[in-house]
Amino acid sequence: MPTQPRRRSFWILALLLTFGVGFLAGSTADELAFAKDTSDPYSKLETFAQVLSQVERSYVEEVNQEDLINGAIKGMIQSLDPHSSFLTPSELKELRDRTAGQFVGVGIEVGVRDGAITVIAPLPGGSAEAAGVQTGDIIVSVNGASARSWTLQDAIKAIRGEEGTSVDLEFQRKGEAETLHLLLERKVVQVVSVESELLEPGYGMIAVKSFVRNVGQDVRTQYDTLVEANGGEALKGLILDLRNNPGGLLAEGVDLANIFLESGLIVSTEGRSGLELARHEAQGRSSYIDVPLVVLVNGGSASASEIVAGALQDHHRAVIVGARTFGKGSVQNIYDLEDGSGLKLTIARYFTPAHRSIQGQGITPDIEAADVELPKPAAEPDRTREADLPHALENHTTQAKPEAERKEITNLPTRTALDQLKAFRILSGKEL
Structure with missing residues (x-):
């Protein structure tokens, strides 16, 4: 021996x-x-x-003694909550790469829901999204090994790997008896955090995919891009799309909310025994954007997404449309350890301005709208109108408004959000 x-x-x-x-x-x-x-x-x-x-x-x-000691530390931290973990140097690097907007993987954000490893959101550009992985899918096994009793860190470690390799994932989808097996390639996922689109004249949408670094500044830039696309005229309404956004950096969530709130509390955090650790207030910056606002959320909206939606909802600054959010209402801090490893530790719960805890509950939308596609409308049949009748009286005072150019929108939440913005404008007397 x-x-x-x-x-x-x-x-x-x-x-x-x-x-x-x-x-x-x-x-x-x-x-x-x-x-x-x-x-x-x-x-x-x-x-x-x-x-x-x-x-x-x-x-x-x-x-291996190092493996034994690391395992003991991991076991201690895993006894706390699903989001606390001990990170080896390589795991710590990957976490930081992810928050910087680039990492190697299949492109899914996962969490623990009801004891099961659950997909919070597939990330744009990843092989999981391309294969049709959906929010709410439960990971049953990885490479044939059952994941039913795994911790979150167990799942992440099993799914990650070298670029160019593949992993066999088995999913259970709600409402389906058979599981789904997918062989997904691990590749570099470049997170495009912010995208924008002018839906029709005066109305734009900004989609925030994740809260990596510089999201707040990117949203401001995309808003300016929409104004430019609108002929330089201010927008009549804006849709902020936070669907399938799994969260990220708390500071970036605060920065985004600050764009649309002129003053007031954005979020507070409370640690052990209810001790308040931090309060984040809107700064009333000159870059404040005063535009009618609708926020889209769903079950894949988590963490920083819920902070933004909750703040805007409590201040009656935006109408929230979609489905109840994920319900991750805890704050994690990263501690660097001397050997290059790290400790990700849950240190607080966060609360909305109305002191609502989101933990396990999520944000309930003001208007529920399932994330489904509507059938394309049938062509309007030709109908005889008053002006078509023989000897019809002429209208000498009012001319018909020209129909605005618009894109065909079949996504129900997006359509609902756009209709809400238009209704607000009509009721406020700005579109008569």
Whole structure:
């Protein structure tokens, strides 16, 4: 039996015991006696060292001490909540690449819902989106291994891999008896975070796909692009599309909400025992965009998306259209550790301006609209109108309004949002 692992275990035990005793320096004899009680958490460090030593000495196969210790740390963090995790150096790098807008993978954002690994949203440009993966799909297995008892980090580790390789994913889709097997290629996914489109004169839509860096600035740029496409005239209404946006950086969500709120609270965060950790207020910047606004959400809208939707809803700044959002109302912080690894730890819950917690509940839209496509309208039949009748009286005072150029919109939430903006303009007396 090699002696090196046993030596390492001895030194780990010594360090752990020293670490525990260090917290007791200056204690009285009674306090020291109490510290030896098994209820003291530091007494468990000795148990941990004993288990580690026994595994290294007696396990049927050779073990890697670093893997054992990392596994112990992962197990400790995984006992907390689905979004806290211990990250190896490579996992930490991938997380930072993702928030920077580029990573290698199949292009899905996953979370834990009702104990199952669930697709929050397929990402544009990924192989999952191209294969038809949908929000709400449950991952049943990865490369034949059942994922039913996995943690979120287990799933992420199994799905990720080298660029150009493939992974076999099995999905269970709501309402379907048979599971769906898809062989998906891992490739570089370049997240296009913001896109815009002028739906028809005066009305535009900005879609925010994820909250990576510089999203707020990108939205401002896209808004200016829409105004330019509208002949330089201010928009009559704007649709902000947050559907299938899994979230991202809290600061970017705050920055986006700040564009459309002139003043007031955007979001607050509360830690243990309800202690308020932070308040983010609208700054009333000169770049504030005062335009009638509708926000689209669905079950794939999570985290920072819910912060934005909740703030705009509570301030009555926008009408929220779509379906109830995912319900991730917690804040994670990333801590860099000395060996290059990282700790992603849930440190707070966030609350909307009306102090609503989104955790597990999500944002309920003001107007529900299923994310379905409408059939294309049939051509309007030719009808005889008053002006077509023989000897019809002429209208000498009013000319018919020319029909505006418009794109055919068959997506129900988008159509509903556009109709809401037009109705607001009519009722406000600006479109008579």
